[in-house]
Amino acid sequence: MTGNKNGKNKDANKDNEKIKHKEKLIERQKEASLVRKIVIICFLVIILTVAGATYATYKYVMNAIGPVDETDEEMITVEIPIGSTSTRIGSILEEEGIVSNGTMFRFYVRYKNEGHFQAGEYELARSMHMDEIIETLKEGVVYEDYALSFTIPEGRWLEEVFERIADETNLEEEDLIELVQDEEYIDSLIERYSILTDDILEEEIRWPLEGYLFPARYDFVDDEVTAEQVIEAMLDRTAAVLEVYAGDTGYSFHEIMTIASIIEGEARNDEEREVISGVVHNRLNINMALQMDPTVAYAHGEHLSRTSYEDLEIESPYNTYHVSGLPVGPINNPGEASIRTALQPANHNYLYFYHAEDGEIYLSESYSEHQQILEEHRD
Structure with a gap:
């Protein structure tokens, strides 16, 4: 009798162990299923968050480069001063309500590798897309009758630049040279222009502004200009070009x-x-x-x-x-x-x-x- 009881007890224990083991398996399966659900939910949340952020960014950018008001076709007169950088132009356009964000205009201009905007008065509308504005600023016919103009070819030495300016303007070559040798004036330019650093003050440098006088056509509405106006117009153009192309290059x-x-x-x-x-x-x-x-x-x-x-x-x-x-x-x-x-x-x-x-x-x-x-x- 004892043997039969022991056998029955063993069988019962085995059955209990099987039941417990099965319960554990079921519990683990439930836990694994829960974890999978949590992971899937988290993954979906991340995807939706990224998608939402991407869509929001896309909408922001598209709104920024799109028309401020598609229905407002009233023409607004906007003046772009000579030598204006894309940063300055963006600020002017934002102030006049032509673009919604001047900083976005600057970034978009840089992304599109655009530049060489013409100075003058433009008729622009709030219904214009940013690409239309850029083309207008590049191709518009402005200041047709200039009182004074001169063109500097690429690759000229500073002395040659000043010689040509003197030939085409009321300025004397000696006055231009004297100005760029004026340490106080050069210091003031360094303070105003981020493209100019103390490197140009190196004792062995022949001319501090050599390299920074941008070769281009320059137009002035007055028949007389100052040496400061000419030099700073050229520095403005160099700064505008560097703004378009310069990045983190490791070079000054x-x-x-x-x-x-x-x-x-x-x-x-x-x-x-x-x-x-x-x-x-x-x-x-x-x-x-x-x-x-x-x-x-x-x-x-x-x-x-x-x-x-x-x-x-x-x-x-x-x-x-x-x-x-x-x-x-x-x-x-x-x-x-x-x-x-x-x-x-x-x-x-x-x-x-x-x-x-x-x-x-x-x-x-x-x-x-x-x-x-x-x-x-x-x-």
């Missing part, structure tokens, strides 16, 4: 303008600018001497038809055959294309280039390849 504005001036001195066309910029950046990245001939000419203070070995021996903070890295400052006044490519160089491994008389530019990655190219194309 002074270094950017110096690189741009070397590109301007070396490149024959826009296609070459990106390639030559890539060579300059590649050399700087490995601490290799730049050895650019235009810096030698600037060191001598005269344009050289051909750079001789004797020319290379001049000791100067501008001569990149002798100094490491960049010269002490810009060697001319570069245009927009050179500034842009200084900030956006071509991605390649070339360290050398040679301009042949046939008009072609020959690139090479090693000195031996470069020497071979020279032997093939030089007399």
Whole structure:
């Protein structure tokens, strides 16, 4: 009898254990199901939150770049002063109610790589899309009858810039030169313009504002201008271009303008600018001497038809055959294309280039390849 009881008890215990085990499994399955539900809910919440934020951002941006009021076609006269940056233009447009957000205008202009807005009076409406406003500011015919105009080509030295201004205006070259040598005036410009730093005060720099006098056409409504007006109009244009292209490059504005001036001195066309910029950046990245001939000419203070070995021996903070890295400052006044490519160089491994008389530019990655190219194309 005892044996039968023990057997029954064992069977009962096993059944109880099975029941408990099954209950635990059911409980775990419920817990796992609950966890899965929680995870799915959290995931959906995150997706909905991100989607909501994305949609809200999209709506905000679209509203900001869209018309302020599609139904309001009344034309409003808006004046854009000479030398206005995109930041200043955005503020004016916001003040006049043409755009809803001046800062968004500046960001949108930078995103679209737009610039060179014309100064003058415009008829704009609150029903205009931001793209329409930008095109109007670029293409509008304004100030048709200027009392005074002059044009500065790319790549000119400061002395040449002032000589041309003196030829086309009421100003004297000596007065312009005297002004840019006035330390008090230069200090005041540094305080006003973020693109100007104490780097331009380096003792060995020939002209503090070399590189910053933007080459372009300048128009004035008065038949007489001051030297300050002319210089500051040119600085405004440089600041506006840098505002469009400059980002976190690791280089200061002074270094950017110096690189741009070397590109301007070396490149024959826009296609070459990106390639030559890539060579300059590649050399700087490995601490290799730049050895650019235009810096030698600037060191001598005269344009050289051909750079001789004797020319290379001049000791100067501008001569990149002798100094490491960049010269002490810009060697001319570069245009927009050179500034842009200084900030956006071509991605390649070339360290050398040679301009042949046939008009072609020959690139090479090693000195031996470069020497071979020279032997093939030089007399």
